[in-house]
Amino acid sequence: MRIKYIALLLLSAILISCSNTISTTKKAYKITQTAPLKKGWNFNTKEWLLKKDTLTGNGGPMHWGVIESKKQLPKNYEIDFKVNMTKESLFEVMLNxxxxxxxxxxxxxxxxxxxxxxxVYNKNSDEYGKRGGPTLFKKPMKLENNKWYLVKIRVSNNQLYFAVDNVIFLECSLEKSNLSQKGKLGFLTNGEVKITDLTIKSI
Incomplete structure (x- = not known):
C-alpha cells in the first residue's frame, strides 16, 4: 500500500513538471529568484532581469522590451501581480x-x-503595423510613473476580466470579440517597468 502511495506521488510530480501549461490546478506559478528565469521564459537578458523577486523590464519607444513564457496558459486562469511603470508610458500584459x-x-x-x-507582435520586426493593434475596450484611469498598481486578470469560460487596484475594470467575451482563446503569456514595455508578487494559477 505504501509503495503504491509513493508511486502515485512520483507520477503526479512528473506530470506536473512535464505539463505544457504555465500552471496546474494543483500548483500556482510564482516568479521567484529560486526558479531560474531562463527555464520558463524567452527574453533578451539585456532587457529583462530578475532580482530579489522583482522582474525589471527595459524597452524603448522604437523597440519594445518583451518577455514571453515558454509554456501555454491554462484554458481558465487567474493572474495577479503589482506593477510600477518607472519610465515612459506603456505597460502591457500579452495574453494567449x-x-x-x-x-x-x-x-x-x-x-x-x-x-x-x-x-500582433512580430519578434523580428519593430516596424509600425507589426506590433500593437486596435483598441476594443477602454476605461479612464489616472496613471503615473513611480506608482505601484495592483493588477488582476481572469479568463474563465472565454470571458476576460481585467482590473486595476480593484476599482477600475474591463470585461469582454473572447469569442464575441474574436480574440485569441489559447496561447502563452508575455509582458511588454516601452520604457522601464517593475513587476512583483506575480502569481499565475488555473481556476
Missing part, C-alpha cells in the same frame, strides 16, 4: 499569445486609460 496574435491588456499613460485590444 498564439504565433503573432495575442490579447492586449494594458496601462497607457498618454491616454490615461486601461485597455483591452487585439494585438
Amino acid at each position: 499569445i498564439d504565433k503573432e496574435n495575442y490579447i492586449r491588456t494594458y496601462l497607457y499613460q498618454i491616454d490615461q486609460n486601461i485597455v483591452i485590444g487585439k494585438g
Whole structure:
C-alpha cells in the first residue's frame, strides 16, 4: 500500500513538471529568484532581469522590451501581480499569445486609460503595423510613473476580466470579440517597468 502511495506521488510530480501549461490546478506559478528565469521564459537578458523577486523590464519607444513564457496558459486562469511603470508610458500584459496574435491588456499613460485590444507582435520586426493593434475596450484611469498598481486578470469560460487596484475594470467575451482563446503569456514595455508578487494559477 505504501509503495503504491509513493508511486502515485512520483507520477503526479512528473506530470506536473512535464505539463505544457504555465500552471496546474494543483500548483500556482510564482516568479521567484529560486526558479531560474531562463527555464520558463524567452527574453533578451539585456532587457529583462530578475532580482530579489522583482522582474525589471527595459524597452524603448522604437523597440519594445518583451518577455514571453515558454509554456501555454491554462484554458481558465487567474493572474495577479503589482506593477510600477518607472519610465515612459506603456505597460502591457500579452495574453494567449498564439504565433503573432495575442490579447492586449494594458496601462497607457498618454491616454490615461486601461485597455483591452487585439494585438500582433512580430519578434523580428519593430516596424509600425507589426506590433500593437486596435483598441476594443477602454476605461479612464489616472496613471503615473513611480506608482505601484495592483493588477488582476481572469479568463474563465472565454470571458476576460481585467482590473486595476480593484476599482477600475474591463470585461469582454473572447469569442464575441474574436480574440485569441489559447496561447502563452508575455509582458511588454516601452520604457522601464517593475513587476512583483506575480502569481499565475488555473481556476
